[in-house]
Amino acid sequence: MKFEGRCVMITGATRGIGKATALAFAKEGADLVITYASSEKAAKVVKDECEALGAKVLCLKSDVSKEDDVKALFETAVEEFGKVDVLVNNAGITKDNILLRMKTEEFDDVIETNLKGSFLCMRAASKIMLKKRYGRIVNLSSVVGVRGNAGQLNYSASKAGVIGMTKSLAKELAAKNISVNAVAPGMIETDMTAAMTDSAKEEMKKMIPAKRMGTPEDIAHTILFLAEEGSGYITGQVLCVDGGMAV
Numbered sequence: 001m002k003f004e005g006r007c008v009m010i011t012g013a014t015r016g017i018g019k020a021t022a023l024a025f026a027k028e029g030a031d032l033v034i035t036y037a038s039s040e041k042a043a044k045v046v047k048d049e050c051e052a053l054g055a056k057v058l059c060l061k062s063d064v065s066k067e068d069d070v071k072a073l074f075e076t077a078v079e080e081f082g083k084v085d086v087l088v089n090n091a092g093i094t095k096d097n098i099l100l101r102m103k104t105e106e107f108d109d110v111i112e113t114n115l116k117g118s119f120l121c122m123r124a125a126s127k128i129m130l131k132k133r134y135g136r137i138v139n140l141s142s143v144v145g146v147r148g149n150a151g152q153l154n155y156s157a158s159k160a161g162v163i164g165m166t167k168s169l170a171k172e173l174a175a176k177n178i179s180v181n182a183v184a185p186g187m188i189e190t191d192m193t194a195a196m197t198d199s200a201k202e203e204m205k206k207m208i209p210a211k212r213m214g215t216p217e218d219i220a221h222t223i224l225f226l227a228e229e230g231s232g233y234i235t236g237q238v239l240c241v242d243g244g245m246a247v
């Protein structure tokens with residue numbers, strides 16, 4: 001039980017990587033704060049599944065792009081558990097288009113959720129972690145933030161920005177026993193990639209040395225590793241979990 005007595009917050013835990021991560025932490029004894037933007041029913045299912053594994057779970061609606069929502073989220077978490085030891089900035093969206101067709105709202109929405117949302121949560125979490133002199137922050141970037149991708153300029157900018165914020169905050173907090181790292185998944189089988197056609201997926205698999213898409217559990221495993229107490233000397237790093245795609 002590596003996370004017994006630890007409070008772990010995971011944003012956007014209704015499905016995909018967030019859900020797999022919540023279940024993995026629950027199996028390791030963590031108390032959980034899980035959030036959703038609109039999928040209340042799915043969030044309740046994740047809560048029930050985590051509770052069945054013995055976890056205490058607070059499940060809250062909170063839009064990461066809204067400052068007031070994030071403030072209320074962290075206040076409620078502290079009222080319930082007294083601290084937040086681990087923050088997993090997982091909530092994210094895509095609104096793909098080639099540049100010439102990309103609407104300003106498509107750019108703004110992705111930046112607001114993926115980049116500003118991570119900033120707001122890191123700022124709120126840091127205040128709590130600094131008081132306890134302990135913290136592990138894991139941000140979800142993407143192979144697209146490392147390498148770029150045609151048709152995903154907005155998403156790529158947001159995920160490259162997450163890497164910049166990760167490295168900068170790691171330097172600010174390293175001496176306070178708070179680590180900040182990023183995981184950069186490749187192509188993972190979730191709702192986010194479900195919209196791709198089978199032929200596009202097959203083309204993509206050809207570019208993955210491992211010749212398969214990743215699973216949400218592949219990513220959850222890495223997030224837990226970075227969130228462990230014993231991983232505290234690792235900070236400011238971007239760990240690509242992509243079957244070799246970014247090499």
Ligand code: NAP
Binds near residue numbers: 013036038064140185
């Ligand atoms: P997903 O299946 O689409 O789930 C996204 C989650 O984010 C949902 O729980 C959703 O909640 C939540 N969310 C969306 N907007 C939100 C907001 N404004 N406030 C709070 N929560 C919000 O995504 P995924 O594939 O598991 O991806 C998880 C993370 O990994 C994302 O940051 C993504 O960019 C990153 N990633 C994914 C892949 C991939 O191949 N799947 C690759 C690289 C990086 P609701 O259901 O309530 O809307």
